[in-house]
Amino acid sequence: MIYFCGVWVFCSSRKHLLITLLSLEFVALVLYFSIYFYLCSFSYGLFFVVYFLIFSVCEGSLGLSVLVSMVRSHGNDYFQSYSVLQC
Template sequence: MYFFIIYLCGIWVFCSSRKHLLITLLSLEFIVLVLYLSIYFYLCSFNYGLFFVVYFLVFSVCEGSLGLSILVSMVRSHGNDYFQSYSVLQC
């Protein structure tokens, strides 16, 4: 139940903050971390193998590095990470 409340808090932050790209990426990483912990505890409670947790962690690290590289390229091209300062059609 606690993981569900924490997950909903992460979804709320993701939906409510649309000003900065960095805050959006941090809330997505928070959601992935909560999902990782909930899957880990779920698999440990049934004594399953934890190889799926390693795969999930690898994909979440790849997702985080991709988001960070997109953030760096947008800051280099536009100068900041505000969503209002650039159009999606120009990128």
């Protein structure tokens, strides 16, 4: 249920890049906790959880770098002010 709320926010928020990135991080966090509790219930090794957390952090830092470069080049994070034709 919480996962679908995060996906709904991701699909419905098209105005700001920051809100989109935060909803992606929320979905990654919900998936992290669900995988962690699933693996703990069967007492498997938790090394996969560490790999998933590393990829989530890399995804977050990549999104933050895109946000910073967009704010530096356009002055804000609105998608309406961003044009694909500009370099």
